[in-house]
Amino acid sequence: MSIANEIIAPGDFIRRKMEEQDWTQSDLAFALGTSTAAVNQILSNKRAISAGMASALAVVLELDAKEIAKVQAEWDIETAGAPDPSITSRSKILRQYPLREMMKRGWIDTKYREGTLEEQVCRFFNVSSLDEVPHLAHAARKSRYDRVPPAQLAWLFRVEAIALEMVTPRYNVEKLKAAVDEFAKLKTKTDGVRHVPRVLEEAGVRFVVVEGLPKAEIDGACFWLDNASPVIGMAMRYDRIDNFWFVLRHECAHVLHGHGKNEAIVDCDVQGQPSRNVEEEIANREAADFCVPVDRMNNFYLRKKPYFAEKEVEAFARIVGTHPGLVVGQLQHKMGRYDFLRKHLVKVRDTLSSSMMMDGWGNLVPTER
Template structure:
């Protein structure tokens, strides 16, 4: 602790230099002499009001006395808990508080929290956790949500790593896309079959709620060459979005996209749209296949040519029945084509509650049953 004198010592020296007594200063300030004695003896600090009064009495800036008091108090303050800096570093890199809230981590002292983060990100040294070194150096706080996306990705990986499935079969997955999955696209309740169908193809599947400010829709990555993973957030809990994102990620699996890529370089699909500007070829292909899967392009083109611009709900329902799709799925594709996001939005029903009992789901108040 630095030996910083109490401000009262300076006041005592100033009184002696001016030939004043404590009672003289009390008279000048219009306060009881006991109050001056308490300050000079170090039993009382200098309040902001007293700093202003002393400034007038001694003809100096009141800030001088405030600084004396602040320096004295800081010198006597206890050293902060060293874990504060560590927690600040972790929170700067990842939404640790939210991860604790979601049950991904436990709220423990920092040494145990470090161990949890290393286990979560599969690293043997906390300094190897992606993003921590950058978080320690960054000066601004406009960092994009990519670290939240990475945390979400690792949660999907943590969940899916505990699944035991047969090796991946591209043939069975293509058959599922061509025959099995389309059978379940007319009734919202039929989404419950998706986890089973994917598991039979050797594809691990999990639904993990996205983190705040991370506009995650889904992801495809590989645990190894025979173990693809599809993670979805169902951020938009709508039947059209569910099937579009699912088929988008399935296309990545079928193309082998992401094989052998380090975890830090895996691209999480964010705010999936059909716009082509700036998208890499693999994303363009996945978008095109997803759109055609939801509503075959040839049939959609013909429908819009015949019915637009006056397309009624009856038209949508009849067309959906003919092609074996739920009206909400057709509505989603018509909205995209006509650029009318509000059009017949009531047809786009929710599906998460239908699939949740049959899939591994993490979020919305309930963490997935996996080891921390």
């Protein structure tokens, strides 16, 4: 309890009240029905005053039990000392980043890697101190990542760490254009996705797949390690053939147009949200036209609406040279019926994993950082 801005020890507080009644330790012990030794321990602050003892002392000294308990609580806090600095660091990180999930996935591994948790977090974000980690710095300090939410940023840094380990030829824009042409043929087949890593590597594009973090809602990203090293990251948030090809072509558009060189582009819900800027409008338009030519899709939709027979959908997919799942995906979006012909929205993640290492889903890509 604070008396004249003074934190008083519980034993001293009780002693003062005893003196006001001219009581000795023996008197107090007698009134409490306990030993003098027990009273001495309280008065010398060697024994904390429990809730039961506070109630008993309140009766014999004519005090408020809550007042005695408050004296003990304030003294406990005053004498507890500063908490372990690691508690401050952990809570500071956890307030911004999904730290436990990052540790669960092995991105930060205090068990097998050298260094404290704080040092490993700094290594993950490639900085020298926690104050330099984006979103952990003082509010007045700005960084290039201020517009990227923490969970998305952690995912982005993981993609970068893996991309830095990859060895690819120098980026060639003409080869990427040729790669997109090859993708147009591959998208007709259910297992066409397994060739994507090889085709992008030959064009000098680092292709990284990292499972998205909870609530991050990431589809993909585009950024450059330098002017000759573009990176395409994908989260495979929806394991569906239509989403895979749309997001991939969306990110390829960013690379082909040189987007993301000054600041990483993180794309979330690319098929469900309207374009946010010119760059996104370009990428969305090219991705949609790649999956199913927009004019032909609109014409088919208007001609057949409101009845879309499965055989007609399959025939239309063959005519435009695409997988039926890509047509179904477009129709579901237009109709707002996400149960329509779902069997055609085949899963592709396992097929893709047969031709590349993917980070997440129980797997960890080893990195130096």
